[in-house]
Amino acid sequence: MSFAYLTVRDRLPTILTKVIDTIHRNKNNFFEEHGEEGVNAEKRAISFLSKLRNELQTDKPVLPLSDDAEDTVAWNEYMQRQQDMMEDRQPVSWFKSPWLYVECYMYRRIQEAVWLNPPIGDFDVFKEGKTQTFFESQQAIMFLCTHLREVLTSMDNPNEKQLFDHFLKFLQVSLWGNKCDLSISAGQDNSQKISPIESLASLQRFILVDDSDQVWSALMTLQGSRETEKRGARVDLILDNAGFELITDLVLGDFLVSVGLAKEVRFHGKSFPWFVSDVTKKDFDWTIRQTMASNHKQMSACGVQWKRFLKEGVWSYHDHRFWTLPHEFCDMPTDAADLYTDLQGSDLILFKGDLNYRKLTGDRDWEHTVPFARALRGFRPAPLCSLRTLKANVQVGLQPGHGEMLTSQEPDWMTNGKYAVVQFFCPPREQ
Numbered sequence: 001m002s003f004a005y006l007t008v009r010d011r012l013p014t015i016l017t018k019v020i021d022t023i024h025r026n027k028n029n030f031f032e033e034h035g036e037e038g039v040n041a042e043k044r045a046i047s048f049l050s051k052l053r054n055e056l057q058t059d060k061p062v063l064p065l066s067d068d069a070e071d072t073v074a075w076n077e078y079m080q081r082q083q084d085m086m087e088d089r090q091p092v093s094w095f096k097s098p099w100l101y102v103e104c105y106m107y108r109r110i111q112e113a114v115w116l117n118p119p120i121g122d123f124d125v126f127k128e129g130k131t132q133t134f135f136e137s138q139q140a141i142m143f144l145c146t147h148l149r150e151v152l153t154s155m156d157n158p159n160e161k162q163l164f165d166h167f168l169k170f171l172q173v174s175l176w177g178n179k180c181d182l183s184i185s186a187g188q189d190n191s192q193k194i195s196p197i198e199s200l201a202s203l204q205r206f207i208l209v210d211d212s213d214q215v216w217s218a219l220m221t222l223q224g225s226r227e228t229e230k231r232g233a234r235v236d237l238i239l240d241n242a243g244f245e246l247i248t249d250l251v252l253g254d255f256l257v258s259v260g261l262a263k264e265v266r267f268h269g270k271s272f273p274w275f276v277s278d279v280t281k282k283d284f285d286w287t288i289r290q291t292m293a294s295n296h297k298q299m300s301a302c303g304v305q306w307k308r309f310l311k312e313g314v315w316s317y318h319d320h321r322f323w324t325l326p327h328e329f330c331d332m333p334t335d336a337a338d339l340y341t342d343l344q345g346s347d348l349i350l351f352k353g354d355l356n357y358r359k360l361t362g363d364r365d366w367e368h369t370v371p372f373a374r375a376l377r378g379f380r381p382a383p384l385c386s387l388r389t390l391k392a393n394v395q396v397g398l399q400p401g402h403g404e405m406l407t408s409q410e411p412d413w414m415t416n417g418k419y420a421v422v423q424f425f426c427p428p429r430e431q
């Protein structure tokens with residue numbers, strides 16, 4: 001049985017059950033905030049979601065969205081296209097459609113349940129889990145913040161080699177931070193409790209493709225032009241999960257800006273709760289506020305600095321509805337031309353996580369030796385790099401024989417989250 005099939009059969013209904021339970025447990029809060037209207041909204045949302053779980057479990061056709069959000073038309077058009085592509089005119093159902101599509105669809109339907117019930121329309125059904133991992137990872141967060149502040153204060157005029165060594169560490173911490181998503185464990189504890197910097201050396205052998213030096217070169221190219229005004233790169237960081245992973249990304253963003261490798265870092269998150277643990281604007285702001293408010297000196301110093309970066313515009317947060325559509329990224333130029341144009345202005349785009357990798361590669365059954373550039377199928381807004389731990393059945397850009405060797409030793413190497421890639425692509429100069 002495939003990993004995709006098992007996800008749809010087992011993992012997605014478990015996630016739905018948890019969502020139903022969360023909404024139910026918040027009944028009193030809804031009552032306090034909105035009176036009877038809040039309780040009615042709770043009831044309607046739960047009945048909607050129970051129906052959804054039943055549709056999934058009995059392999060019913062997927063239904064068009066019935067809400068009136070900014071992305072509803074785009075979703076329904078996409079679904080119609082999928083239907084038109086079905087041979088024999090069978091309706092697209094939960095088990096008879098691409099995994100990437102139904103998984104995204106389920107998260108959008110959960111949001112439909114919330115949006116159709118305006119009194120609870122801004123309730124985040126995954127907030128509790130995200131908050132919990134953040135608190136459970138406090139030790140690792142403090143450690144990381146301390147390390148960052150120490151590196152930054154000790155680095156008066158560092159040489160290139162020192163800078164590169166630190167860069168590698170922060171890049172790898174952000175990479176392994178992706179181990180901590182909540183959807184793979186269906187919301188089970190996945191918090192980070194040990195020192196993230198110390199574990200790096202022992203994790204190195206699990207990085208199957210490591211293009212870190214090319215990422216470094218991309219940043220250094222922009223350093224070269226000191227006499228011109230443009231010093232330092234514009235980096236776009238396409239975020240994945242909240243909790244510990246987000247902290248690792250903020251720490252990386254802080255390092256890049258503080259040492260002058262980047263002049264600007266633009267964080268991109270999701271516009272509604274997504275894949276259990278993904279970052280929304282609220283999570284982003286909440287995380288920075290929590291970090292600022294910490295009793296731990298170095299941690300709160302980081303929070304204060306991050307707030308300042310945002311205020312000064314050195315950092316900024318962005319979201320776009322495209323990130324919560326089921327489209328592969330090669331569709332971006334046609335389906336989200338504004339976002340593609342925006343990303344073309346970047347000097348380096350870092351894509352965090354597994355889902356972004358699936359969308360970069362179209363989640364196809366590629367041969368493992370297919371070059372990353374080919375799997376991107378024309379998606380080439382700017383130099384880009386995927387920082388991803390492997391949690392789904394797709395991996396490209398390996399040396400001949402490597403994939404086969406891994407399969408023979410560890411059949412679930414693509415889904416057990418033990419392995420990772422730092423995979424870089426640079427568009428040719430003249431496109």
Ligand SMILES: O=P(O)(O)OC[C@@]1(O)O[C@H](CO)[C@@H](O)[C@@H]1O
Nearest residue numbers: 181183184353354355356391392
């Ligand atoms: O993108 P992330 O957070 O690294 O991982 C999310 C993810 O692993 O969870 C799903 C399982 O439900 C996978 O399909 C998906 O790719």
Ligand SMILES: [Mn+2]
Nearest residue numbers: 181240241275
């Ligand atoms: Mn995620």
